[in-house]
Amino acid sequence: MQHWNRRDILKAMGFATLGSVIPSGVVAKNEGILSSEPVPSPRHPAPEKPVRVIVLGAGARGWGAYSSYALKYPGEMEVVGVAEPIPLRRERISKAFNIPQENQFETWEHVFDKPKFADALIIATPDDLHYGPAMVGLDAGYDLLLEKPIAQTWQECNDILQLTEKTGAIVAVCHVLRYTPYFRKMKQVADSGEIGDIISIKHTELIEHIHMTHSYVRGLWNNSDESNPIILAKSCHDTDILRWVTNQPCKKVSSFGSLSHFTESNAPAGSTERCTDGCKVERECPFSAIKIYRERRIWMHHFSLDEVNDETITRELQTGRFGRCVYRCNNNVPDHQITNFEFENNITASFSLEGLTYDPGRITRIFGSKGDMYGDGRNLRITNFSGREHYTWDPSQSRMFESGHGGGDHGLMHDFVRAVAFQKPEILSSTIQVSMASHLMAFKAEESRLNSRVETMVLL
Ligand SMILES: NC(=O)c1ccc[n+]([C@@H]2O[C@H](COP(=O)([O-])OP(=O)(O)OC[C@H]3O[C@@H](n4cnc5c(N)ncnc54)[C@H](O)[C@@H]3O)[C@@H](O)[C@H]2O)c1
Numbered sequence: 001m002q003h004w005n006r007r008d009i010l011k012a013m014g015f016a017t018l019g020s021v022i023p024s025g026v027v028a029k030n031e032g033i034l035s036s037e038p039v040p041s042p043r044h045p046a047p048e049k050p051v052r053v054i055v056l057g058a059g060a061r062g063w064g065a066y067s068s069y070a071l072k073y074p075g076e077m078e079v080v081g082v083a084e085p086i087p088l089r090r091e092r093i094s095k096a097f098n099i100p101q102e103n104q105f106e107t108w109e110h111v112f113d114k115p116k117f118a119d120a121l122i123i124a125t126p127d128d129l130h131y132g133p134a135m136v137g138l139d140a141g142y143d144l145l146l147e148k149p150i151a152q153t154w155q156e157c158n159d160i161l162q163l164t165e166k167t168g169a170i171v172a173v174c175h176v177l178r179y180t181p182y183f184r185k186m187k188q189v190a191d192s193g194e195i196g197d198i199i200s201i202k203h204t205e206l207i208e209h210i211h212m213t214h215s216y217v218r219g220l221w222n223n224s225d226e227s228n229p230i231i232l233a234k235s236c237h238d239t240d241i242l243r244w245v246t247n248q249p250c251k252k253v254s255s256f257g258s259l260s261h262f263t264e265s266n267a268p269a270g271s272t273e274r275c276t277d278g279c280k281v282e283r284e285c286p287f288s289a290i291k292i293y294r295e296r297r298i299w300m301h302h303f304s305l306d307e308v309n310d311e312t313i314t315r316e317l318q319t320g321r322f323g324r325c326v327y328r329c330n331n332n333v334p335d336h337q338i339t340n341f342e343f344e345n346n347i348t349a350s351f352s353l354e355g356l357t358y359d360p361g362r363i364t365r366i367f368g369s370k371g372d373m374y375g376d377g378r379n380l381r382i383t384n385f386s387g388r389e390h391y392t393w394d395p396s397q398s399r400m401f402e403s404g405h406g407g408g409d410h411g412l413m414h415d416f417v418r419a420v421a422f423q424k425p426e427i428l429s430s431t432i433q434v435s436m437a438s439h440l441m442a443f444k445a446e447e448s449r450l451n452s453r454v455e456t457m458v459l460l
Pocket residue numbers: 056057058059060061062083084085086089106107108109124125126127129147148149174175176233301302405
């Protein structure tokens with residue numbers, strides 16, 4: 001069993017730069033002082049036999065993001081069991097992987113009625129159902145792929161960490177951005193000293209207005225009393241990237257933000273409880289559920305329809321959560337939030353979460369003592385002050401998995417199956433031990449927002 005102290009965690013984070021996806025697409029405009037070559041990555045061979053997994057929650061993530069890896073790479077991963085209450089979803093995954101009837105369960109608890117019958121669990125249940133399966137699963141001897149957030153409170157996160165260390169299990173937290181060529185390159189440049197010491201960072205997450213309404217106004221993460229604060233639910237990826245890139249523990253946090261737009265007081269005259277109730281402004285409303293779901297058919301993976309057609313979608317909009325007027329959703333999570341962090345070595349970072357944006361994406365600028373790095377979510381531009389040099393790094397030319405989150409979903413699975421097969425947690429860059437620090441940053445940011453004060457942190 002491996003005991004992790006802070007040094008081990010930092011070591012693991014450093015190791016994380018040596019990912020298994022080799023970034024190769026470098027357009028060097030002016031070679032010289034700047035090194036445009038990627039750090040060579042250690043390659044991990046494929047497992048000799050498929051890693052056997054049980055999927056808990058076969059929804060958008062459990063089925064779409066992760067099981068799809070086994071369909072593409074059946075020699076590396078096999079889905080041998082499922083727990084999923086929605087029959088359609090349970091049947092879909094069972095059929096795809098020929099899961100025997102005795103390994104199909106309605107809810108996660110029933111998986112543990114049987115002795116251990118796989119190597120790992122994929123925990124992709126809703127946020128309030130991470131803690132239970134993680135604790136019971138660890139106790140039963142499984143390794144875990146654990147969707148973020150790890151759990152809903154800091155205490156619960158710690159419980160899972162303690163049990164992980166006690167059992168010696170491998171627990172990967174799904175910080176999928178760490179497994180994309182784009183963020184790996186960002187981390188590699190930051191670590192290499194190319195731009196000198198990191199002085200400060202400015203990072204923005206653009207949620208995009210339709211995504212905002214789907215997930216954080218109408219959707220499952222719209223009310224922090226029922227799910228989680230948005231800074232944890234959506235932006236623990238961002239706190240994680242900041243922690244990873246700075247490679248320093250965070251000391252202090254302050255945060256402001258509120259729900260400004262999606263409130264009943266902003267409901268236009270003529271609008272109704274549901275878009276299907278004869279709303280007078282439905283045609284001109286950018287958030288019309290009829291336009292988004294029935295006409296454009298986007299974000300449909302959170303619907304559970306036997307058949308997708310105008311009639312079934314209309315019925316869903318008349319009764320389900322996604323048909324509600326965005327100004328009348330019992331939502332309370334902010335639609336904009338700004339957070340400042342101070343790390344060791346006096347590094348500062350400002351993070352802006354924006355719900356009302358036209359495009360989605362993440363924009364990052366890292367200011368170093370010798371140069372700076374600007375990323376627009378697609379390309380990175382790295383500059384050097386003294387040589388007045390710059391080059392642009394385009395990840396589309398590097399080896400990349402064709403999957404969600406810029407290739408990160410399958411990039412994570414690639415490393416996860418190898419970590420489990422060879423029992424080497426160091427293959428992963430987002431073990432639970434490493435991910436605790438950025439979860440704490442998110443919990444503290446929310447405390448700061450609610451309490452209107454600067455929060456100090458234990459150094460992780
Ligand atoms: N890593 C990322 O970037 C990322 C992105 C989106 C969501 N998530 C997280 O992934 C998790 C799943 O999100 P999703 O978008 O797939 O949601 P989803 O609703 O599509 O999937 C969750 C599934 O869990 C099932 N479920 C509910 N109760 C269950 C139970 N008792 N036992 C077994 N299954 C049960 C639901 O029926 C559903 O099919 C959430 O925690 C979410 O925050 C992570």
